[in-house]
Amino acid sequence: MKKLLVALLAGGALVAGSAAPALATTPLATTAKRPALGPYGYGAVKLGMSAAKAKATGKIVFKLGSGASPCSGWNLKAHPAGKGRVGLYISKRVGVAVILAQKGMRTPQGIGLGSSTKQVKKAYPGLRISPAGISYVAVPGNAKAYYAFLYTKGGKVRELAFGLDKQDCVN
Template identity: 35%
Template sequence: MNPDDELGAELRRLFDDERLDIPPAAGAGNAIVAGARRRRRRRTALAASAGVLTAAALVAGGLTVARQEPGTQQAAPPPVVPPVPTTTVPGTGPGPVVVPPSFPEVTPPPTPPPALPPATSPPARPPVITTRPPPPPSTSRTTSRPAPAPAVLGPVGYGKLRLGMSFDEAKATGMLAHDDTPPTGCVTYPLTEGTANIASVTISPDGGVVVFTATGARTPENIGTGSTVAELQAAYPDLTGDGGDYRTTTRSGGEYRFSVGSGGTVVNWELVGSPDC
């Protein structure tokens, strides 16, 4: 039995069903069968047309790819297939399904990464110049050492040497220079320290040390070379003399003798014992 006969038999069975209250019109079955056949033929023709259109689209796509420049690939656009209308007749199964032919998918070439800008070295930073404030002025004070106190020729002598000391006693102090010759009269001896303070010491065989001739040394009252007459009179109220020679006694029994020059100042002075040379 062919499909048309099966369809007709099925339709007759449906129409002959007692559950249908309305009896079909005469010739209705033949009309329905004829309409179903027409729709089936139309569906078949549309499916064939779709296959032809698909083949034509594939051929056109192949030609387009072949015309492109070498090394460039483009994916062919998918073919446009018109929809195929389908009609389902009650009591019949769906019509044949037309599956469009498949074609291999053309993978587009990978997109190259964007070109990086040429590497450039970072701009050189300007040198950092650190300005330091100038150092503060030195606050250190120049410490000037006070002038050493002048050597003192007192009323009894100088250092270890004393008025009236014998030659041997003076020699024992170690302050006499050229002490290998004992005095046979009044003899002057320089000191081992030099002549900056005392020029010489006079020693006699009988009186011992009798004279200290001063240079840079001064009296305990700060009188010495360069002192004025007024300073002499202020330091020694019992000062006597005139014409350039002045004297004042000391508590040791000796005396200071001052020679004043034309400028009115002391030019040399001595401590003299008694008796002197």
């Protein structure tokens, strides 16, 4: 958790080699439901999934090698992170470790970038604040994962991370 919080503070910038994904829009003529960020993953990409299995989904694209870090940075094809950023980290030890929300991505409780602090508190009554001032909560339905939130000065979610408690990618 502490590792994710620092990465979240970095705003999803390339920290330990990572970048964030974006969500594809569904045409109005189609009623296909957008995937939710949680409780186990984002669409076909699941927390804990090995790099090989995640690549086999066809939903991610490599962005940055791990180098000395235990993790590599990737993007979701449908939601690529901006230049110099990644959308998810894959750990050599634990697999898909952290997914950083991009515009249009929402948790099953409806929280995403731009949600208000009031909405986050209502959706997650167990929300806690770290000593560094980062809001975090265990993911409902998945006790092995967490959400972490950073807000704008206006009280809107500007960063949302979804990760494994045991992740080793960001610190």
